[in-house]
Amino acid sequence: MKLLIKNMVCPRCISAAKEILESEGLTVMSISLGDAEIEQELTDGQRLSIARKLHDIGFELLDDPRSQLVEQIRIAVQQWVRKNEERTKLSDYLSRQLNKDYSTLSKLFSEVRGITIERFSILHRIEYAKELMCYSLLSTSEIAYRLGYSSPAHLSSQFKHKQVTGMTPKGFRELEKHDRTSLDAL
Numbered sequence: 001m002k003l004l005i006k007n008m009v010c011p012r013c014i015s016a017a018k019e020i021l022e023s024e025g026l027t028v029m030s031i032s033l034g035d036a037e038i039e040q041e042l043t044d045g046q047r048l049s050i051a052r053k054l055h056d057i058g059f060e061l062l063d064d065p066r067s068q069l070v071e072q073i074r075i076a077v078q079q080w081v082r083k084n085e086e087r088t089k090l091s092d093y094l095s096r097q098l099n100k101d102y103s104t105l106s107k108l109f110s111e112v113r114g115i116t117i118e119r120f121s122i123l124h125r126i127e128y129a130k131e132l133m134c135y136s137l138l139s140t141s142e143i144a145y146r147l148g149y150s151s152p153a154h155l156s157s158q159f160k161h162k163q164v165t166g167m168t169p170k171g172f173r174e175l176e177k178h179d180r181t182s183l184d185a186l
Helices: 011-023 044-056 065-081 090-098 102-113 117-135 140-146 152-159 169-174
Strands: 002-006 028-032 035-038 060-062
Touching: 002 065, 011 028, 011 035, 011 044, 044 060, 060 065, 065 090, 065 102, 065 117, 090 102, 090 117, 102 117, 117 140, 117 152, 117 169, 140 152, 140 169, 152 169
Parallel strands: none
Antiparallel strands: 002 035, 002 060, 028 035
């Protein structure tokens, strides 16, 4: 049985969710960002207990098919942003990953999240760029190409947009305290 869990964004999240599932006596066959495969079917009591425990640590067990698909889109965007090989267009990637027409995915995502997939992907790319600026020795040019931008100027333009950071990548690097948004808050 497949379960979708909202707000899993890191390896610690995976460990915490796995621990909760196993505490309910479930056999976890596989678990990754956003989903878990368990051997058994859930009873109503187990589903409620798991949902409460997940909620207590900031996660959400998704039962609604629309919410599940939106979470799958969110995870796929995050994976696309962090790809190290050459990127296909995001719309093509999402359609292929989720076996759905991009216009359907885009409309649903905008309705549920109140933001377009494109804007959401830009915010993720910028947060990943900030992470690389804080924790790596990569230049802005290297970061731009790693993230699939056509040029460092394109990254800089999106980065310094007033609704994103309002500063250049260089200005961000020079800050003493780097203001970052957690991925589950996007």
